[in-house]
């Protein structure tokens with residue numbers, strides 16, 4: 376990598392510090408009970424070897440769910456429940472999170488975590504299975520927000536399904552689109568990265584969507600479905 380000059384280095388350093396500050400700020404946005412459940416859920420994810428949303432991404436998800444006044448949210452990639460806690464926190468008190476994952480045992484951890492965070496059992500509907508089998512069974516226009524955090528190779532298909540599932544004004548979000556910096560790296564990249572770049576392009580060019588790429592965590596690509 377080329378050497379950064381003094382001022383450029385200071386700007387880069389300030390930017391990284393600011394992003395770290397935004398993540399730390401996100402860590403304090405839920406109550407202590409939910410925070411303890413988030414810690415537990417992150418520990419289970421670490422043991423399972425899966426990633427979870429960062430604190431900055433989590434607080435953005437809460438914000439988006441609250442902005443959409445979400446009563447129905449669909450999530451692809453339950454994991455052990457970290458993102459689900461943030462989504463439930465932002466949703467209406469009577470809102471229901473429908474969450475899909477290939478691995479039912481991870482969903483059991485998520486179920487425990489949601490309870491520990493103080494959410495009633497009827498706030499979440501767990502559907503085990505592959506996203507591409509489950510999503511077609513969900514209702515047209517029945518969702519205020521769709522959060523995609525499953526298989527990045529399938530993100531284009533998740534987008535097509537999300538456009539069907541969302542009500543006008545609803546929001547779709549894709550987690551991890553920076554892919555640890557590989558999305559903007561000029562070097563040769565695997566098919567997964569090519570797919571992410573195509574997704575970024577197709578969302579930006581869509582006449583049906585109003586997009587924004589939020590620089591939280593590993594990149595949260597969001598778009599509102601036009602009315």
Ligand SMILES: C[S@@+](CC[C@H](N)C(=O)[O-])C[C@H]1O[C@@H](n2cnc3c(N)ncnc32)[C@H](O)[C@@H]1O
Nearest residue numbers: 427428452454457458476477505506524525526
């Ligand atoms: C990164 S983890 C999700 C983390 C979770 N959203 C969180 O922040 O706590 C990705 C999850 O997607 C699930 N997954 C992967 N491919 C899938 C697919 N095709 N359909 C449904 N779930 C899938 C994995 O089993 C894994 O639990």
